Amino acid sequence: MKKKNAAGIAAALSVSAAAALLGASSPASATSPGTSTASTVGYVCQSRYDGAWFPINGYSRGFSTTAPAQVARNAAFKVSFDPAPILALGEYNKELTDIEVAYKVSPGAKVLSYRLVGGSNLGSASFHVERRGAEFVVTSPDSIPGGVEFDLPTLEVKLRAPSSAGTVTTAPGGSSFTDRSFGWNRLHPENEQWDPFQCYADPAAPVVFSSTNVT
Template identity: 55%
Template sequence: MNKWTLRTAAAACLAAVALTGLTAPAEARQTTTTGATGTATGAVRTTATVTVPYISRTRIDGVWTPIEGYTRDYTVTAPATVEPGDDFRVRFDSAPIFAVPAHNKTLTDLRIAYRVSGDATILRYRLEGGSNLGGAHFWVERNGSDLVLRSNGTFQGGVEFDVPDLVVKVRAGATGTVTTSPGGSSFADPAFYWYREQTVSGQWDPFENYVDPASPVTFTTTTIG
C-alpha cells in the first residue's frame, strides 16, 4: 500500500496528506523468483514483483496538485526464454487497492495499463480472479501495445479490493526479446487512474499516474531463441 504526499501553493495545503495507505520507496524495486516450467514450451517461468514509482497528480478545489512518492506493486509472470514462434502466457497481477476513507469516499473509472513489447504478437487475453469486487464489471481495451484493464464499478474508500489478473497469450517472433512493463505515457494516457469523490468536499476529481519516461520500469524480459 501507499501514501500520497500533497503539496500546493496555498498555506492550508502545505502539510503532508495521507490519501492511500503506507509509504513505499520512490524507486522501482524488483524481486525475481524462478518457478515451474511453462505450459506451451516447457520454458522456465520467471515471476517478478516490482514496485513502480509514478509521476502523480490530483485536483483539489479546482487546482492540479502534484503527489510525491506514490508507488504500486505488481507481480508479473512470464517465461525466461522461448523458441521462435512459440506461444506463451504472461500474467499481470496488481497488488490490492486500498483508498483511505478520510480522503476518498468513492472511486470509479478505474484503469491499469500494462504493456507487452518487442518481437511478439498479442493473440488473446482474459481476466482471472479478483476479490471483494461486488458486482463491478471489468474489461480490457487495446491501445497499441498496451492492454488497459478498466472498470466502471463503484468502490468504497476504506474497503480493500483486488482487481482481476490479466492473462495474455503471446506469440514470439523470430529473435530478440519480449518485455512487459507498465503502460501509459502521460496524464492524458495514464498507467494507473481512478476518479474519486472526496470525502469532505464531495467534489469529484481524477487521480492520474504515469511512469517517468526518463526512468522506465520493466517487469519481465523473455529471450527468444
C-alpha cells in the first residue's frame, strides 16, 4: 500500500471520527434511585504519524451512568459507569494497547469499594482500576486487535455520602493529553509504528454524568 503523508492521515482520521460519533444526548441527572442517564462526552484529541502530531476533530464517546437522585447523609450508595462499545478502525489501528478511560467523583464522598463487571470481545486482555485521587482510570497493558468492536467493563463504585447536605457529582476524569480522559496506543498498519491516541474531555463543553443530592 502506498504510504500516506501525515496530513492525509489526519484528514482521514478526522472524517472517520466524525462518522463514528455515537448518538448525542444531553447530560442529565438521575431522577429516581438507580436511574440510568445517557451522556455524550466531546473530546479534544490528537495522534501522531511518522513523528508528526495532528488533531483529530469531532471525536466523542457515549456513556451510561446509574446513580440515585437523592440519598441521606452518611448513607452508602452505588454509581456505575458503562461506556459505549468501541470500534477502532482497522485501517488506522492494527493493534491497540494501554487503553484508558477515566472517571471522576466529587471528593466529598468517601469511596468504600469499586470493581469492574462485564465487558465483551476483549480477548485475553485483563483490565484493572487505577486510583488517582478522586479519579478512577480503567486500563489494561494488554493488546486488543483493531477493527473489532469491543465493550470495556462497567465500573461500579460504592460511596458513602458526606455528613453534611450537598451534592455528589460524577464526571469524566483527565484534563490533558498527558492525563488522558480516554485513549490508547496504536500500531499503525502502514508504517508499523506505535503512536498514542490521546483525548481529554473538552473543557469548553463540560459534562456531568450524575448528580446525587445529599439531604
